[in-house]
Amino acid sequence: MKLHQLTIHEAHDRLTAGEFTAVELTKAVLERILAVDNDVKAYLTLTPEEALAQARAADRVLSVSKDERHAAGKGASPLEGGLRGVEDTPLLGIPLAIKDVLCTEGIPTTCGSRILEDFVPPYDATAVARLKAAGAVILGKTNLDEFAMGSSTENSAFFTTHNPWNLNRVPGGSSGGSAAAVAADECLGALGTDTGGSVRQPAGLCGVVGLKPSYGRVSRYGLVAFASSLDQIGVLTKDVADAALLLGVIAGHDPCDSTSMAVPVPDYSGGLQDGNGLAGVRVGVPREYLIKGMQPGVEAAVCAAVDQLADLGAEVQEVSLPHTDYALPVYYLIAPAEASANLARYDGVRYSLRVGDDGLDEMYRATRGQGFGPEVKRRIMLGTYALSAGYYDAYYLKAQKVRTLIKADFDAAFEQVDVIVAPTSPTTAFRIGEKTDDPLQMYLSDVFTLSMNLAGICGLSLPCGFDAGGLPIGLQVMGPALGEERMLRVAYAYEQATDWHTRRPSL
Amino acid sequence: MRLSREEVEHIAGLARLALSDEEVALYQEQLSTILEYFERLQELDTKTIPPTASVLPLRSVMRADEPRPPLPREDILANAPAADEGCFKVPAVLE
Numbered sequence: 001m002k003l004h005q006l007t008i009h010e011a012h013d014r015l016t017a018g019e020f021t022a023v024e025l026t027k028a029v030l031e032r033i034l035a036v037d038n039d040v041k042a043y044l045t046l047t048p049e050e051a052l053a054q055a056r057a058a059d060r061v062l063s064v065s066k067d068e069r070h071a072a073g074k075g076a077s078p079l080e081g082g083l084r085g086v087e088d089t090p091l092l093g094i095p096l097a098i099k100d101v102l103c104t105e106g107i108p109t110t111c112g113s114r115i116l117e118d119f120v121p122p123y124d125a126t127a128v129a130r131l132k133a134a135g136a137v138i139l140g141k142t143n144l145d146e147f148a149m150g151s152s153t154e155n156s157a158f159f160t161t162h163n164p165w166n167l168n169r170v171p172g173g174s175s176g177g178s179a180a181a182v183a184a185d186e187c188l189g190a191l192g193t194d195t196g197g198s199v200r201q202p203a204g205l206c207g208v209v210g211l212k213p214s215y216g217r218v219s220r221y222g223l224v225a226f227a228s229s230l231d232q233i234g235v236l237t238k239d240v241a242d243a244a245l246l247l248g249v250i251a252g253h254d255p256c257d258s259t260s261m262a263v264p265v266p267d268y269s270g271g272l273q274d275g276n277g278l279a280g281v282r283v284g285v286p287r288e289y290l291i292k293g294m295q296p297g298v299e300a301a302v303c304a305a306v307d308q309l310a311d312l313g314a315e316v317q318e319v320s321l322p323h324t325d326y327a328l329p330v331y332y333l334i335a336p337a338e339a340s341a342n343l344a345r346y347d348g349v350r351y352s353l354r355v356g357d358d359g360l361d362e363m364y365r366a367t368r369g370q371g372f373g374p375e376v377k378r379r380i381m382l383g384t385y386a387l388s389a390g391y392y393d394a395y396y397l398k399a400q401k402v403r404t405l406i407k408a409d410f411d412a413a414f415e416q417v418d419v420i421v422a423p424t425s426p427t428t429a430f431r432i433g434e435k436t437d438d439p440l441q442m443y444l445s446d447v448f449t450l451s452m453n454l455a456g457i458c459g460l461s462l463p464c465g466f467d468a469g470g471l472p473i474g475l476q477v478m479g480p481a482l483g484e485e486r487m488l489r490v491a492y493a494y495e496q497a498t499d500w501h502t503r504r505p506s507l
Numbered sequence: 508m509r510l511s512r513e514e515v516e517h518i519a520g521l522a523r524l525a526l527s528d529e530e531v532a533l534y535q536e537q538l539s540t541i542l543e544y545f546e547r548l549q550e551l552d553t554k555t556i557p558p559t560a561s562v563l564p565l566r567s568v569m570r571a572d573e574p575r576p577p578l579p580r581e582d583i584l585a586n587a588p589a590a591d592e593g594c595f596k597v598p599a600v601l602e
Contacts, residue, residue: 122582215562229561258568259561329545340522347523349595354588360598361523369525377524381515381534382541384522398548400558405551407559439537440544456562481562 003028004185005504008242011188012090015062022062022093026055026137029095033139033186036507041161042171042181044100045108046140051095054137058093061135090245090269092135097187099178100141101148102128102233103222107138111224112146112156115371118352125222126257127191127233127250134249139187142177146373147343148198148226150174151445154436155375162432163206164505165471169429172202172445175236179206182236184507189237189246195227196331197425197449199234200461204424204474207463207503209491210236211243214481215456216261218247219254227338228259230331230453239501240462240492244268247484263482271485272492278312281490284319284417289448294426301465301473302423305494309421312493319417321409324451326402331450332443333386333399339376340383346371378439407455414457414480419490423448424461424474448476458484462491463500472500509539 003025006014011025030048037043098104101111103121110116124132132138145155153161153176161176163169164184171180175192179202182190192199194212203210212234220231235246248269253262285306290299310316348354348367356366372380386395413420425445435442452459457480464475475494479487495501515535519526526534580593589596 119586122578122585255570259563261563323551326548326551329548332541333545333548344523348588349597350583351586352588357598360600363598364523365525368523372524374530377526377530378534378537380522380524381518382538385510385514385518385538385542388518388521394549395545397558398553400560401553401556402548402551403559404556405553407562440541443541 004032007238008094008188008245011094015093018066022055022058023052025093026051026095029187036184037186039162039167040164040180040184041159042142042177042186043140044110044143044158047107047138051137051139055093058135061092089134091131091249093137094188095137095139096131097139097142097178097181097190098128099144099175099192101144101193101224102191104128112144114157115346115353116351126219126254130250142181142190144177145174146376148174148193148195149375149379151201151442153177155373157373160432163429164507165207168431170432172205174198176202178236179203179208182208182238183505189235189242192234192236193223194232194234195230195335196453197446199236200449200459200476201425201446203236204461205429207472208236208238209240209243209462210234211247211460212458213247213484214458216259217251219257219260221254221256225342227335229338230335240488240495241272244272244488266485268485268488272489274489278309278314278493281314282417283309283314283316284413284420285316286321286420286422287318288321288324289422295428297467298423298473302475305464305475306421308497309494312497317417319413321413323405323409327406327451327454328443328447330399330402330454333395336379336383337386337396340380343380403454406451410455410457418486420478422476424476428467428471428473452478457481458487460487460491462495465500510535
């Protein structure tokens with residue numbers, strides 16, 4: 001196996017065993033990027049010099065701690081014997097990618113938008129700062145739909161990312177660059193963001209693991225805001241163990257984000273294994289998710305996965321989420337309404353682009369008219385309309401009330417079951433260009449992921465098969481708010497019993 | 508729910524978006540289709556349902572009132588399209 005193909009935990013074990021250095025690992029991944037990213041186009045910005053400097057720093061820590069171990073008479077297995085030191089940081093020297101909607105100090109953060117093309121943040125997002133503090137190597141910034149609005153990465157103002165399994169297909173979105181980079185072995189793991197499915201749906205379409213934590217689990221400080229009551233930073237990885245590990249590093253309270261919960265972070269990695277398999281775990285399958293129009297291969301793979309969970313000892317039962325049909329309109333009223341307010345700050349005064357100098361109001365209008373792409377303008381229009389005088393009650397307030405009902409559906413279901421499973425997306429990766437002229441059809445590709453953001457619960461997508469055309473299919477596992485441990489445990493048990501996650505696209 | 512051309516132009520004005528004639532026509536069409544689809548929300552009786560603005564329980568978040576060094580002014584202004592004398596510069600507002 002080549003170095004760029006390793007998972008985070010495999011690379012960590014071999015780095016600490018001294019089999020190779022962080023610089024060698026980083027160079028191997030950078031070479032992989034050079035070899036395939038002309039086709040995949042996952043990255044907007046590469047930072048090889050910074051990455052190699054971080055890798056050299058990691059190697060210094062690794063060599064010091066190895067000498068200390070030697071002096072202390074420790075054996076070859078550095079993680080045993082309660083040795084606490086920097087080499088216990090599971091991300092030390094691990095090359096990762098960051099979605100370009102998370103602020104990175106001194107490195108451009110464009111949000112996939114012309115309006116922020118020249119924006120260089122003076123600070124790091126908390127999630128990024130935590131990765132750096134853990135010794136991670138940052139390779140660069142990944143492509144996305146403009147301001148994370150989209151389901152295909154086609155809304156990037158710069159270029160479209162291609163699905164590594166079939167270059168004529170979309171990688172999903174909005175974290176399509178991060179998902180494609182993980183699937184193509186152009187990084188060992190990545191950060192994404194998920195407002196309505198933007199981590200899980202591209203993970204499903206690219207055949208990798210994508211985890212959206214519960215709202216409030218991860219600080220949003222330094223995440224460029226789209227819909228503040230729904231946004232959450234998530235992780236994209238090659239397997240479930242890596243997702244647990246990355247989440248453990250970025251989760252936790254942050255005084256800079258008052259919506260980040262002051263709740264202790266469990267040992268997600270340690271909680272994956274529980275000798276009893278899935279015995280006694282109650283798995284719910286929502287009847288409303290077996291909809292007409294779902295691709296037959298997707299339905300078959302998800303049903304087979306549910307059977308497999310039962311074979312592993314889970315108690316499978318049907319549950320009902322009766323307001324599922326309303327999630328799409330609720331989401332596409334609330335998210336654009338919040339976006340129209342959040343994006344008001346791009347006015348040609350403080351950031352990057354300014355167009356025209358013919359009076360203040362004309363400058364605002366020209367800057368925003370030229371700086372935003374079609375989908376962002378569509379959503380600002382939709383949100384402004386939903387919030388405007390005369391329509392607020394009928395649209396925005398109505399949507400907030402139905403959001404209460406959707407959340408209550410999940411509260412009731414989680415009284416009966418521990419986790420809920422469903423497809424991640426109704427179809428596998430669609431063709432580039434297939435849905436760009438029909439926004440409503442594009443919105444429908446998120447129909448299985450929107451509700452979790454509205455309810456604030458956690459969700460994860462992991463590979464559960466391939467369709468007849470060889471495109472990956474995602475299984476979504478959902479847990480209640482702060483139920484990441486049980487969600488990860490179920491996903492891990494399924495992954496251990498299958499080999500879907502070991503398959504790689506041939507590039 | 509069909510949006511008129513005037514309504515689309517009014518919303519664009521509220522949102523400070525300069526739109527071309529083609530964009531106005533396109534958004535008139537697309538937003539009408541989307542809002543029509545959203546009409547299904549009106550099926551639900553929500554008179555007694557409270558709205559959800561955030562899934563987190565309402566609480567006051569307090570922190571220690573301790574001064575911290577702010578970001579350097581020049582770092583902030585480095586991203587501005589125009590700056591002068593340590594301030595953001597905008598087109599003239601007053602005659």
